[in-house]
Amino acid sequence: MSKYFKLDVKNKKITESLNDFLSRLLEHKVVDVLLIPQRLAKSTVQTVIEDREKIKDADPLAPVIPVNSSIIAANLTRTTLNKKVGIILKPCEIRAFLELVKLNQAHLDNVVIISGDCFGTYTVSDYQEFLKVTDSKRASGDSFLQMVQSKGKVVPLRTACQICEYPTPQNAHISILTCGVDSVKEILLEVEDTLAEKLSPLSLKSASLPKKREAALLKIQKEKKKEREKVFKEIEKDVSKIENFISLFSTCIGCQNCRKVCPICYCEVCLFETNVLKYESAKYFRWAKKKGILRMPTDTLLFHITRMNHMITSCVECGSCESACPSKIPIGTIFSFLAGKAQHVFDYKPGIDVKDELPLATFKEEELEPR
Amino acid sequence: MAEFEPKIVAFLCNWCTYAGADLAGTSRIQYPPNVRVIRLMCSGAVDPMYIIRALIEGIDGVLIGGCHPGDCHYINGNYKARRRITILKTLLKEMGIDENRVWLRWISASEGQLFANTIKDIVTKMKELGPNPMRNYWGT
Numbered sequence: 001m002s003k004y005f006k007l008d009v010k011n012k013k014i015t016e017s018l019n020d021f022l023s024r025l026l027e028h029k030v031v032d033v034l035l036i037p038q039r040l041a042k043s044t045v046q047t048v049i050e051d052r053e054k055i056k057d058a059d060p061l062a063p064v065i066p067v068n069s070s071i072i073a074a075n076l077t078r079t080t081l082n083k084k085v086g087i088i089l090k091p092c093e094i095r096a097f098l099e100l101v102k103l104n105q106a107h108l109d110n111v112v113i114i115s116g117d118c119f120g121t122y123t124v125s126d127y128q129e130f131l132k133v134t135d136s137k138r139a140s141g142d143s144f145l146q147m148v149q150s151k152g153k154v155v156p157l158r159t160a161c162q163i164c165e166y167p168t169p170q171n172a173h174i175s176i177l178t179c180g181v182d183s184v185k186e187i188l189l190e191v192e193d194t195l196a197e198k199l200s201p202l203s204l205k206s207a208s209l210p211k212k213r214e215a216a217l218l219k220i221q222k223e224k225k226k227e228r229e230k231v232f233k234e235i236e237k238d239v240s241k242i243e244n245f246i247s248l249f250s251t252c253i254g255c256q257n258c259r260k261v262c263p264i265c266y267c268e269v270c271l272f273e274t275n276v277l278k279y280e281s282a283k284y285f286r287w288a289k290k291k292g293i294l295r296m297p298t299d300t301l302l303f304h305i306t307r308m309n310h311m312i313t314s315c316v317e318c319g320s321c322e323s324a325c326p327s328k329i330p331i332g333t334i335f336s337f338l339a340g341k342a343q344h345v346f347d348y349k350p351g352i353d354v355k356d357e358l359p360l361a362t363f364k365e366e367e368l369e370p371r
Numbered sequence: 372m373a374e375f376e377p378k379i380v381a382f383l384c385n386w387c388t389y390a391g392a393d394l395a396g397t398s399r400i401q402y403p404p405n406v407r408v409i410r411l412m413c414s415g416a417v418d419p420m421y422i423i424r425a426l427i428e429g430i431d432g433v434l435i436g437g438c439h440p441g442d443c444h445y446i447n448g449n450y451k452a453r454r455r456i457t458i459l460k461t462l463l464k465e466m467g468i469d470e471n472r473v474w475l476r477w478i479s480a481s482e483g484q485l486f487a488n489t490i491k492d493i494v495t496k497m498k499e500l501g502p503n504p505m506r507n508y509w510g511t
Contacts, residue, residue, distance in 0.1 A: 242467040246510045271420065290428070293509040301511040302424055305466070309419040309459055341465055342458050360458075363450035365440060368457050371475045 003196040005189045006207035012146070012184045015139035018060060018176065021189070021202070022086075022114075023052040028201045031086035031112050035069070035076060037062050042128050044140060046072050046088075060088050061116060061141025061176070063157075064127040068263040068320045070096035074106035081110040088114045090121065091169040092160070095316035095351025096263035098171060102358050103314070105266045112195065115169035116176030119148045119220075120161030123323040130155045145178060160319020160332050163228035167220050170352060179220065180213030235330065235337050245301075248334065251327040252300050258321035258331050264311040272303050304331075308338065313359045314350045315339035377431035377497035379406040379490070382421065384414045386444040387479045388436025394483030402487035403494045406434070413437070414475070415448025419459045422473060426463075429506025432472050432497040434489070439477040449477070469500060 007017045025031050026049075036058050038047045044062040046069050049055060070093045076085060089097060094115055100106040122130055127140075133155070134143035147154050156162070169175045173195050177188040188207055191199060238244045256272065259265045271277070277299060288294035315335050322332030343349065346359040383389040389410050395402060411417060414437025422433050435456060437449040453475065460470040474493055478486050505511070 239465060240467050242504065242508070245466050246508055250510055271418075287428075291506065291509045295510050299511075302420065302427055305423045305462070306418075306420040308462060309423070309455070312462070313458065338462055338465055342461050345457055345461055346454075360451070360454055363447060363454055365450065368453050371453065371456070 001193050002190045003193060004207045004209060005191060005199070005204035007187045007189065007204070009184060009186055013139075013142065014145060014178070014183055014187060015059060015061060015141050018187060019055050019058045021204075022058065022060065022088075023055045024202050025086060026050070026052040026055075030084070030195075030198050030202075032083040033085045035073060035085065035087040036060055037064075037088060039140070042131065043124055044127070048076070059139045059141050060114075061139070061145060061178075062127075063119070063121045063130070063140065063144040064124060065090060065093070065121045065158075065318070065320065065323070066124050067261060068096055068318050069093045070100055070106075070263045073097050073111075074100045074263075074266075077107045077109075077111055078105070080107060084110050084112060086112040086114055089169075089172075090118050091115055091166050091172075092118075092164070092316055092318040093263075094169060094171055095166070096318055098351045098354050099264055099314045099316060099358075100266065101354055102361075103264075103266060108354070112174065113172045114174045114176070115172035117168050117179040118161075118164070119144070119167065119179075120157035120164070122155060123158055126155050126158075145183060149183070158319050158323055158332075159231065159330065160317055160322060160336065162224065163231050163333075163336065164224055164317070165221075165228070167224065168217060171354070177209075177213070180210055180216030182210075231333055232337050235333050238330075239334060239337060248329060249300055249304060251329060252304070253327060254297050254300060254303070255326060256303070257324040257326065258304075259307055261320040261324040262307075262311065263318065263320065264314045264316070265307065271306070272299075308335065312339050312342045313346065313348060315343075316351045375498060375502060377405055377494055377502070378429075379432045379434060379493055379497065380425045380430050381406050381408045381434040381436060381490075382411055382414070382417045383408055383434075383436040384438060384444075384449075385410055385412050387438035387442065388414075388476070388486065390480035391436070391478040391482045391486040394480065395486045396483075398483045400483055400487040402490040405494050406490050413443065413445050413448035414452040415443070415445065415450075415455075417452060417455075419455055422456075422459060426468060426472060426503065427505055427511050429503050431500070431503045432474065432493050434474045434476060434493060436476055436478050436486075436489075439479055442479065468505065469503075471496065471500065472503065 009017050033050050037044045039057045039059050044059050069089050073087045173192045175190040181188045317336040319332035348359050425433050443449045456475045464470040476489050
């Protein structure tokens with residue numbers, strides 16, 4: 001069960017009243033430290049702050065994911081914390097964070113997850129385009145929210161966001177609700193019961209869910225679902241034939257950015273950076289002789305299909321891989337499409353329930369037969 | 372033209388299937404010579420990468436042989452292999468690589484005949500499927 005509170009918004013400055021609330025979390029020691037996105041010149045980046053005075057440039061609703069913050073949150077919570085840490089994550093980042101908890105790369109003790117309705121995000125470069133067309137004095141989160149709600153023309157979102165299944169956060173201790181809420185006047189906070197008691201020194205006004213929220217959410221989900229089906233239909237054509245699959249990855253330059261930014265690919269040293277894939281020269285010539293031609297560098301498809309096999313059951317479809325690809329390969333879309341198929345086998349949804357076991361870390365004695 | 376002879380790679384677990392293959396040999400049970408055996412400690416030790424590599428290079432069929440469920444020398448390696456291979460086959464199918472080229476079979480140390488029969492089966496099925504088209508693609 002959750003409790004609902006509202007924050008008044010003055011002069012349409014949503015972020016300002018939100019920042020005021022977040023700084024009071026620090027003031028009343030609900031949390032000791034905050035992980036919070038702040039404006040830094042041409043971008044908005046995650047920052048760690050203890051001093052509530054330093055919250056001024058915070059832009060917690062900024063529509064950009066420079067890196068999937070679950071990686072940052074995992075760095076902060078690798079060992080047991082002696083401080084209460086509030087981390088501001090987007091819904092997809094929470095899902096990745098929960099997967100990292102299951103993979104023993106992060107901990108939930110002493111963590112307060114703060115999230116909000118997410119209408120989508122830009123890549124870092126598109127975010128700069130977006131900033132150019134908005135009022136520089138306003139927080140980018142405010143401008144974006146207004147654009148979305150007034151249906152203005154916006155720079156296209158990342159594909160992963162266009163086809164996102166979960167625009168509203170799950171498993172957050174505090175959720176900032178703006179969808180179906182008259183956010184120019186007020187913001188709604190959904191707070192987990194156990195935490196709600198601790199918020200009493202903040203003397204927040206209690207509230208209830210507006211009736212129109214359900215319909216507003218449903219509308220967004222319906223739009224995204226439609227887009228998802230369209231995008232998947234396109235990608236299925238490219239994926240389902242091996243020639244097309246090879247052609248998709250013909251522009252891959254082997255930088256492995258997709259792996260480096262992936263929150264689930266947590267291995268300290270990737271198999272593909274080890275000596276397992278360094279060969280003596282004779283081997284290249286033998287391969288070249290066998291097929292007549294050998295693509296160099298080798299192992300492009302091997303890398304992608306293997307990485308897929310290693311992490312796809314935990315893929316939360318954040319699309320970080322696609323944003324990081326210099327060749328603009330629709331790799332996030334490919335992974336999203338295939339992740340659904342692989343996760344369906346085990347009826348597994350990553351990042352939804354921390355108690356659901358990782359499919360590859362467990363088994364049943366009687367299953368999957370005949371093979 | 373000579374009949375197509377498929378090439379099969381077999382990843383066999385040290386404790387059951389490899390011993391089963393050994394028994395087939397010492398018992399002089401005949402089976403087709405199309406198979407190249409690689410001995411591993413456990414079917415659960417087969418990283419999907421090695422299967423993918425074999426398929427990309429144009430191997431026609433891959434056999435992963437492990438102990439029967441409940442008999443794994445390492446308690447549960449074969450159960451984990453079963454999950455991994457299931458994911459691999461699901462993905463291969465979506466990518467248009469015939470997932471029937473990957474065989475996971477449980478063969479114990481006493482089942483020399485079963486090992487020989489399994490190899491016969493694979494060779495027959497791979498002859499039906501024809502050569503692995505991946506051998507014609509170099510852009511991998």
